[in-house]
Amino acid sequence: MSKIPRNFKLLEELEKGEKGLGAESISYGLDNQDDITMTYWNGTILGPPHSSLENRIFSLKIVCDETYPDKPPKVTFVTSINLPCVDSKGNVIVPKFDTLKNWKRTYSIETVLLELRKTMASPENKKLTQPEEGTLF
Amino acid sequence: MAALPKRIIKETERLVSDPVPGITATPSEENLRYFEVTIDGPSSSPYANGVFQLELYLPDDYPMCAPKVRFLTKIYHPNIDKLGRICLDVLKDNWSPALQIRTILLSIQALLGAPNPDDPLANDVAEDWKKDEKKAIQIAQEWTQKYAVKKD
Numbered sequence: 001m002s003k004i005p006r007n008f009k010l011l012e013e014l015e016k017g018e019k020g021l022g023a024e025s026i027s028y029g030l031d032n033q034d035d036i037t038m039t040y041w042n043g044t045i046l047g048p049p050h051s052s053l054e055n056r057i058f059s060l061k062i063v064c065d066e067t068y069p070d071k072p073p074k075v076t077f078v079t080s081i082n083l084p085c086v087d088s089k090g091n092v093i094v095p096k097f098d099t100l101k102n103w104k105r106t107y108s109i110e111t112v113l114l115e116l117r118k119t120m121a122s123p124e125n126k127k128l129t130q131p132e133e134g135t136l137f
Numbered sequence: 138m139a140a141l142p143k144r145i146i147k148e149t150e151r152l153v154s155d156p157v158p159g160i161t162a163t164p165s166e167e168n169l170r171y172f173e174v175t176i177d178g179p180s181s182s183p184y185a186n187g188v189f190q191l192e193l194y195l196p197d198d199y200p201m202c203a204p205k206v207r208f209l210t211k212i213y214h215p216n217i218d219k220l221g222r223i224c225l226d227v228l229k230d231n232w233s234p235a236l237q238i239r240t241i242l243l244s245i246q247a248l249l250g251a252p253n254p255d256d257p258l259a260n261d262v263a264e265d266w267k268k269d270e271k272k273a274i275q276i277a278q279e280w281t282q283k284y285a286v287k288k289d
Contacts, residue, residue, distance in 0.1 A: 005171045008194045008205050011222070034219045036209065 001098050003105070009069055010038040011109050013054040028053055028062070039064055041073075048121035052130050053081070060116075062109055072103035080131035085119060090137035092116070147224065148238050157222045162193065172194040172204070174287050176242060179250035183277035184212070191221070191245070193238065194196030203232035204241055213253040213264035213273070213280040222247070226260035252277075262268060 004012075015021075017028045029045035041062040047053030059078040065071075077090040085096040094100045099107065099115040119125060149169070151164045159177035164170075173190040178184025190209040196202055206228060208221030216224040227236060227244050257263030266273040 002170050002195075002197055004196070005165075005168060005194055007192060007207065011205070011207065011220070014220075030220075036211065036220055038220070043196055048235070 004123065006064075006066065006068055010064060010101065013110070014038065016110065018136075022110050023114055026110065028109050028113060031061070036128075041109060042078075043109060045113055045117050048083070048117055048126070051121050051124050052128060053126075053127035056087055056130075056133055059085070059117070062112070069105050069107070072100040072107070073109065075100065076137075080134055080135040080137055081120075082128050082130050083119065083125060142199075144200060145170065153240060156238050159244060160239075160246060162238060162242065170199075172238070174242060176246050178281060181245060182250045183274045184214075184249045184281050184285070187281035189249075189285050193242075195238075198237075200234040202226045203236075204238060206241065206245065208209060211280060211284040213262060213277040214249065214255045215252050215259055215266045216248055217275075218259045222258060224256060240277070 006057055013028075014030060020027070025046045025048070026043065028041055030038060031040040031042050041064060043060040043062055045058045045060065047056035047058065057079070058081060061076045061078060063074040065074075072094070073091040077092070080090070085093050087093055092100065097116070097119070099112055151166055159179075161175045162172045163174075164172050172193040172195075174193050176189045176191060178187035178189065187210075189212060192207055192209055194205045196205060206223060208217055208223065210221075212221075218224075223245060225244060225248055227233075227241060252266065254263040254266040262273070265276070
């Protein structure tokens with residue numbers, strides 16, 4: 001396998017996100033349709049069923065700088081959430097979130113969102129007390 | 138990284154030894170499947186005097202699938218969107234392994250000379266183009282001056 005350059009990887013991710021070819025429980029796209037550098041993205045995660053987050057929609061910001069995908073993106077929750085891997089400002093803490101900590105080049109924005117959703121649904125997190133619905137960091 | 142297929146080596150050598158007029162393609166030192174490209178705007182088009190930067194990548198399946206190409210220079214063209222993505226048949230359904238990097242780049246240069254607003258990618262640009270072609274051409278010239286003309 002050859003190494004796909006950053007821009008072409010992000011174009012592929014964008015196309016998948018735009019066409020809604022990925023999982024239904026998440027979505028993502030460019031924050032600004034004119035951003036030729038494809039750096040700033042936004043994403044949403046639908047709260048997993050059977051958890052204290054069920055039916056809530058969580059907005060996130062994802063920053064893919066020029067080191068992406070060799071290095072993981074920076075991920076921040078906009079919607080308030082109580083999770084061990086998220087700090088008081090909404091930033092996802094890299095050492096506490098395995099997908100970012102053990103980042104692989106083949107991962108994508110979609111991987112990050114799906115893995116966050118899994119974390120939200122995990123037995124130790126799904127009953128956590130959550131901020132009032134709709135509040136922001 | 139796996140060895141570079143002979144076909145790609147040959148194409149690269151020829152791009153350097155026998156370059157296409159008005160087009161340059163330089164492979165990256167880190168990734169020989171990734172090229173920095175420049176295309177001169179055709180002289181009879183609104184893109185005249187502009188030098189447009191593009192990037193090109195040969196996926197693992199190349200030449201069974203088309204190269205990936207994108208404009209890095211902003212351009213006002215009905216078949217090129219805001220992210221520099223290009224709507225061109227030979228990059229999609231009409232790709233054939235008999236085509237090459239050089240033929241693709243020539244096709245893109247030809248597309249600059251012959252915008253096709255009936256098969257648009259940038260819908261807003263295509264609409265402007267169909268509504269008032271003269272004005273659209275003027276905007277394309279302005280953008281060329283602003284973004285694609287080297288200033289000393």
